Amino acid sequence: MNLRSSWVAETGQTREDTRLNQIGATTLVNPVKVRSGILPGSYDGKYRLSGFWMTSASAMTATVTEGRAVIQGDVAQGAYPVSLPTPEQVTFAPGDAQYGRVDLVVLRVYDKLYDGSNRNEAVVEVVRGVPAQTPVAAAVPDRSLPLYEVLVPAGASAGNGGIPWNTALKDLRSSIVAVGGILPVQAPVVAPGAYPGQYQDTENGQFQRWDGGQWVSYSSAVGGIVPLSAATLQASYPGQYRATGAGPLQRWDGAKWAPAYPGPYFADNLDAGYTLSTTYATALTERASVLALSFTAPESRTALLTFGSRMSLVLNSGTTNVAGTAFMCLRLTQDTTVVRDLNDELAVLASKGADATGGISTSTTQRLTGLTPGATYTLTSYYRTSNANLRAWFDNSFIQVTPQY
Incomplete structure (x- = not known):
C-alpha cells in the first residue's frame, strides 16, 4: 500500500514517512477537532483540487492519483496526516445480478488502539454498498475521508462492459487549509x-x-x-x-x-390633436390617447421635469383676425391626491397675433421638490386655448422626468 501516514504504525515509521506528512494544514471545526480534507493545489495552478483525483484504469479498476490529506478521528484520537506519493489502483467487485449499488472510495486510517482491527495503517479503500432498487452510498467508516461515490450497475463485470466511468462517479472530495487560511471550497455540501x-x-x-x-x-x-x-x-x-x-x-x-438609480422616465405622443376648450382638458380631438407618465420618487426627493409640444393655432371656419394662445400644462398626482395643480405660470405656450399664421415647438424644464422617496407619482397632460374661435393644435408632445441622485 502506497498511502503513507505518521504516528499510526507502532514500529517502522521512517524519516521519509514523517517528512511526507508534515502537512501543517488544519481547518478548524471546533477548539479541539479539525476538518478532514485534502490539501488544495494542482500541477499547473488551474484547478483548486487535484489531489486524489480518480480516473478509470480498466473495466472494474480505477486509479487514484497522488495527494496529501488530513483525517480527523474522534476528539481523543486527534488528526491523522496522510500522503500518497504515487498513484494507487482500486478494484471494484462485480455488480449484483439484479440491482445496482453505490460504493465509496475513501482514505481510511486503521488504528487498533481504537477500532479493534489489529491493524495500524492508512489505506485507499473501496467500501462496498448494498445492492437495491434505489441504491444509496455505503456509510462512511470512522477515521475515513470519502473521495468518490461509484455507481456499480447490476451485472457489471470485466467481461460485461464494466463500470460506465463517464457517468458513474460522484466527486466528494473536500479541501482544507492551515488555520487562518482562505478555504477554496470544493465539496457538494458547504460546511x-x-x-x-x-x-x-x-x-x-x-x-x-x-x-x-x-x-x-x-x-x-x-x-x-x-x-x-x-x-x-x-x-x-x-x-x-x-x-x-x-x-x-x-x-x-x-x-x-x-x-438602483431609476430613470429617466419618458413618454410621448406623436399624434396631432386639437382643443377648443378654454379650460384645461386632457383629451384632444383626433388624438386617441391621453399623455401621462408615472415615476418613482428618488431618495433625494427631487426630480427635473421637462415637457413640451409642437403647437399651432388655427381659426375656425368663418372667423378672421383673432389672436390667442395655446397652453400645455401638467397635473402632478400621488394616487388620488393632487400634489401640483394646473397653472398657466407652469405651462408651455404659443401665441398667435391677429394676422399671424404657423406654429412653434416649445418646452420647459422645472424642478419637482418635496417628493416622498419610493412613492409613485403621475403626471398628466392638459391643454386649452385662450379663445374658443381658435383651434389649439398639439403634436409631438412629450414628458420626461429625470430623478436627481
Missing part, C-alpha cells in the same frame, strides 16, 4: 464556519466570511457591490447593491432587486 471572521472562496468565485451564523458574501460584509460573477447570490440586506450584465446597478429593497 459551517468554525469562528466569526473565517473566510472561504466558493466554487463560483464568491469570497465569503463566516459571521457566526452564516456565510456572508464579502461584498455584503463590507457594503460593497456584488460582482456580476455572483449575480445569482441571494441578497443579505436591504440597500445592498449588485452589478448587472446590462450595466446599471441594482439595489435590494428587502424583497426584490430593482434599478
